[in-house]
Amino acid sequence: MKRMKKFWITLISLLFITTLTVFTQTWLPSFFSDNMVMQQNAEVSIWGKDDPGRNIQISASWGDEAEVTSGRDGRWKARISTPDAGGPYSVTIKGSGVIVLNDVLCGEVWLCSCQSNMEMPVKGYGNQPITGSNEAILHSGNPALRVFQIEKVPSAILLDDVKGKWHAASPATTPDFSATAYFFGDLLQEMLEVPVGLIITSWGGSTVEAWMDRESLESFPEISIPDEVPEKGPNHAGTILYNGMLHPFVDYHIKGAIWYQGESNRNRASQYANLFPAMIESWRALWDLGNFPFYFVQISPYGYGSSEERKYASALLREAQLHAMQHVENTGMVVTADIGDCECIHPADKTTVGRRLAYWALAETYGFEGIAYRSPVYSSMEPTEDGKIKLSFDHAPDGLTSLQKPLDGFEIAGDDRVFYPAQAVINRDRTVSVWSDDVSKPLAVRYAFGDCVDGSLFNIAGLPASPFRTDDW
16 A cells, blocks of 8 residues: 555656656747748847746857846846858857757848748749749759748737748759848848848738737727638738737847738728838837848839729839838838739749849948949929929939830820820930920829839839839829
8 A cells, every 4th residue: 555655756756856847847838949040240130038037048159148037927038149151150148958950050040021022932823833843943052041931820819930931042942032031142142142141921911000019000090900810801900910920020130021912902002101211110119120121122013903992002002112111211112113913913923023132222221332222212203394204213323224015004194184194205304305295384293103014114224113103193
């Protein structure tokens, strides 16, 4: 009997110890793991959970250390200094348990987000190809370019972690990377010659408000915030994707962000003109890294089949995006007026998109000189005595060109506000003259101002002019 009693006491003790072992191990979010990329030359945060009041020691093989005590809720956060780009390094975290992160690189880290044109993988979607994908995949082996791409997890509450894993670029992994992000990161890595880490969090069809936190949406009472994840359209609901797919990364030190979204807000352009800048500013406030660079893609031409009432919806959304670039500090916009697809909302040429994003980063963030990265933007107009309107543009210092394409997409109107297809010519003084025989006294010009108008005006570096209108009718 005594032996039996001793057996049960021993068994219960072992179970108790085992239980403690299971539930008191040091925990880290999934992105603090082997193969991760940390921002170089920075004070970066590392955080996790452990027993309340537990001493946590962090040591990096490059020589920096930190020590912190977990709070009453078991949470802890520490900061360590990272060196110049390089590696591989290891980072050791000692608490209730010991975690060693191996093959850690220090370099440049970028957050890449939003809807399906960011999500679209290098291998393409079903029946929707990426131009040159096979060749890109074949040559993609690059241990210095790494991607953390997460699963889709909507949430009505703030989450602490995501499902994902760091992967180095290779023919085995690259097919599933975001194509836009991959071509962006690939050019950065080539030119900077340092490791590049891309964190990709995206969901096709998502709205801008889905990626915003509750506090930043307080200024938009017309947008409802659900208490639980909607069964239909969780990617449209305010805060739902921020909670589950962005909040876990807040405080992970990034250099900047790239963004490709707008199609799902196109019927609310006037609201987007305020929502989008508010989202950018809220991200910057949350990360507390100052006005980090935020580069985004203007939505591409596509035949939405809009009703007469909404035939300018996508044009007005592009106008709102242009407004954001012009009024929000340290932002840049890639124009895609020349590489859309009227039949497919997912244009195949993601190489050009990614590289144009990289031009912005290389020039504005990393100080590369001599490269063009800004698209021409309409600046002013002047009616002429011969019944034409002369247009001037910024960001075309060496002039304009149609790249041997017909100079199409222009419309002109008089005081009746009826727009007619117009003829256009590029002048020697680097302006564009527009006219129509149907309008004797023109007052306004529009260019590529519709759902799917192929861009035909470029600066001589081959960057397309942003669609525009001179009126505010």
